[in-house]
Amino acid sequence: MQDLELIAQGAEARLYKGLYLGRMSLVKERFVKNYRHPELDARLTKDRIKAEARAIIRAKSAGIATPALYLVDVERRSIYMEYVENAIVLKDFIDENISGKTDVDDLVEFIGRGLGALIAKLHAKHMIHGDLTTSNILFKNDSVESSYNDQSEAETRFVMIDFGLARLDSTVEDKAVDLYVLERSLLSAHSEVPTLFSRIFHHYQKHYQNKSQCEQVLAKYKQVQARGRKRLMIG
């Protein structure tokens, strides 16, 4: 990779942008954890990278937009993937276009419809994302605004990223927790948009094909939520 530009540094990885194989690419390099034994660290990192790449592929097969993968290099602790152009992190999009604005119900509904349907697709295939936040979803900003009413449009405008904590064989409880993590993160990141989670949740239920499985997730979700409240009260 030539002319790499560091664009972000997370808790686990550095992200670089640059041309690779003639394409604008993003390299996610997991760093060495010095507090771990080097061999153990290398093994865990390799497993995490493979798991993340596999989850990106599986999500794509389930009809969820994810970046294309160009190279998975466990020796370099890196995944080389498509840099999604003309997109912004959903968190920034909401902050700029919804928070503190009036007349934004259509837009909130649009996001609810898109994310609800996508998370339902993921869960229906027994996958969980593991870290559903508006920082781990990109919003493609390239087409005209007039189409905020279209379902297929709502599903194709969002690109899920950061599958570092994803699981492929998840239980009902995992799915409930996945939703709960999203609810908590929306409450703290977007407290000015209080209806967002309920709109996502509404469309999640509407789009979940297997209704009895969906009922199980809902029941579990209520338990998880109650447990969470109790924990909050205790502090």
Add this chain to the structure above:
Amino acid sequence: MDNYRVELDRETGLYCTMLLFTDITNVPEIREKIITGELRCCMVKASLIIDAFQVVVAANKAALNAKQNRLITKTIYTEILFYLSTSKKISRALTEFGINDSDKNILVILIHEINEEESTLKQVLGSIKGQTVPISRIEEFADVNLVKKTYKISKDELCISSLVNVIVSRISCKDFML
């Protein structure tokens, strides 16, 4: 000339050059030269390639494996065929993407150091009786349905991603899928 060159991963110091031929009339002769090693290159059925980038991603993986001394197959050129295929069986991968006597349209792939491709290109051009076509036209010679079947690609996937992006993603994960 109609050849197309891409720089592979910097660590390999290698480049990938492609040349597309159509209406070839002497495939058996060419195959013989590949088998005996007289021609050193990779030849792929054009019908299974929808975009040059599909080959670039497989060639990059092959070049890195060669550089790191862990080729799964015999040569860097069979390695490209192996990564293009979803099969874990080498022999199956080679017959799936390698050329047959009945093929008419063939993509020729060279992996080389910078500006080292000239002599092999001349040799290829001298051996193949057919027409060269710009790589940008490669999709015209692809059998899209066969490609989708070969990579087991669903409709759902194509609603959210281009065919080439789905394919390169599969190629990149071949080592640890299934």
